[in-house]
Amino acid sequence: MSIRVAMLGQYPLDEERIVGGPEAVIVPLVHSLARFHDLEMHVVTCQPGVEDRLTKTASGLPLHVLKRKRLGRITFHRRDVASIQRTLQRLSPDVVHAQGLGIYAAAAAHSPYPHVVTAHGIIFREAEFATGLASRFRRFMDSVYERYCLAKVKSLVSISPYVEEELVQTRGFQGRVYRIENPVDDIFFAMNGQGEEATILYAGRVLPRKGLLYLLRALAKVRQAMPRVCLRVAGETESAAAYFEACRQFIKQQVLDSAVIFLGSLTMEQMVEEYARCAVLALPSKQETAPVVVAEAMAAGRPVVATRVCGVPYLVEDGVSGLLVHYGDIDGLASALLRVLRDSQLRMQMGQRGRKMAETRFRADVVARETRQLYLQLAAG
Structure with missing residues (x-):
C-alpha cells in the first residue's frame, strides 16, 4: 500500500533556473522521493502570473500549479491558503510536507492531515536587514506571519541546529522536531x-x-x-x-x-x-x-x-x-x-x-530515505 504525500513549496516551473535555497532543496528532494514505489507524491506550488493548471515535474510527478493572489500580506494570505487547502481536499493525502514557514506551512497546519514543515530561512532574523520603508514593512509582515505559522505547526524538520536555537529556544516552538539536512543534487x-x-x-x-x-x-x-x-x-x-x-x-x-x-x-x-x-x-x-x-x-x-x-x-x-x-x-x-x-x-x-x-550528509538519496521514514511515521500516527 502506498502513502500519498502532498509536497507544498515554491517549486520552480523551470527546473533549470532555480532562485534561492528553498527551490534548490525541493527539486532534488522531490526527484529522489519519486523513486520510492510506496510513495505517491504530489507537488503543490503557488506562482504569480499564471493560471491554475496541472502539469508534471521533470521526474514525472503531478505538479499542481496555483495562481498566487495579489495583496497577500495585507490579507494574511487567506486566499492563497484557501486555494492550497482546496487542492489538499481533492488530493486527500496521508501526509502533507510544507517547505518554509509561510503560506505552505499555514495551509498544512490548518488542514486535517498529518503534516510536517521544513523551516528554511529564519525570517524574523532576515527582517533585521531590510532597508527602506516598503521592504521593512514587507519583512515585518513576513516575520509576524512566521510567528503565526509556528504557533500552529505540530511537527518541524530542522535542517540545522541553528534552526532549533532560533525557533525552539528563542521562539518557543512546542511541537516535535526532526533533524534532516538539505539535499544536494547528484x-x-x-x-x-x-x-x-x-x-x-x-x-x-x-x-x-x-x-x-x-x-x-x-x-x-x-x-x-x-x-x-x-x-x-x-x-x-x-x-x-x-x-x-x-x-x-x-x-x-x-x-x-x-x-x-x-x-x-x-x-x-x-x-x-x-x-x-x-x-x-x-x-x-x-x-x-x-x-x-x-x-x-x-x-x-x-x-x-x-x-x-x-x-x-x-x-x-x-x-x-x-x-x-x-x-x-x-x-x-x-x-x-x-x-x-x-x-x-x-x-x-x-x-x-x-x-x-x-x-x-547531503546526498539526495540519503536525505530522501530519512524523509520517507518520517512520512511513514507520520502516516502511522
Whole structure:
C-alpha cells in the first residue's frame, strides 16, 4: 500500500533556473522521493502570473500549479491558503510536507492531515536587514506571519541546529522536531579537479546580509598579493538595487573592474560550470541558516571560506573542509582566501574532506530515505 504525500513549496516551473535555497532543496528532494514505489507524491506550488493548471515535474510527478493572489500580506494570505487547502481536499493525502514557514506551512497546519514543515530561512532574523520603508514593512509582515505559522505547526524538520536555537529556544516552538539536512543534487558530486587557482566564486543574491561588499574589500587586499585573482558573482542583483550600486561604486573606486564579473542568475547547468571553474567558494554573510551553496561546494569538492555566523559552523569544519572568519573582519577574510588560493595541496585536502562529509550528509538519496521514514511515521500516527 502506498502513502500519498502532498509536497507544498515554491517549486520552480523551470527546473533549470532555480532562485534561492528553498527551490534548490525541493527539486532534488522531490526527484529522489519519486523513486520510492510506496510513495505517491504530489507537488503543490503557488506562482504569480499564471493560471491554475496541472502539469508534471521533470521526474514525472503531478505538479499542481496555483495562481498566487495579489495583496497577500495585507490579507494574511487567506486566499492563497484557501486555494492550497482546496487542492489538499481533492488530493486527500496521508501526509502533507510544507517547505518554509509561510503560506505552505499555514495551509498544512490548518488542514486535517498529518503534516510536517521544513523551516528554511529564519525570517524574523532576515527582517533585521531590510532597508527602506516598503521592504521593512514587507519583512515585518513576513516575520509576524512566521510567528503565526509556528504557533500552529505540530511537527518541524530542522535542517540545522541553528534552526532549533532560533525557533525552539528563542521562539518557543512546542511541537516535535526532526533533524534532516538539505539535499544536494547528484550533479555536484560528479565534479573532478581543483578549478582555476585564482578564481573565487560568490554564489547568492546580492543583498546586504550576504556581505558582498565586505568580500570586495577583502578582494582588493588579495589582489595586491595575487594580481590575477578573479571574483565571479553568481546571483541576481535586482532585489537590493542600492546595495548593488554601492558594490559597483566600490569596484570602480578600487579599479577592480577586470577582477569582478557579475554573472546574474544562472541555470543549474551554468552553476555547475561555475563550481567546476572556481578554486574556492566565499560566503561573507552576516546571517545564514543552512546555506545550500556551502553544501553544493562541499559536494563539488571545493573548499569554503565563510563567516562564523548562525548555521555556517554546523556545515564548515574550520581548518578541515574550509576556513571560518568573523563577520566584517576584512583582513581575516583576505588572509583566509590567500591561504587557500596559494596552497593547491590544502585546497585539494579541504575539498576531499568536504566531499566526504557531503556524501554522508547531503546526498539526495540519503536525505530522501530519512524523509520517507518520517512520512511513514507520520502516516502511522
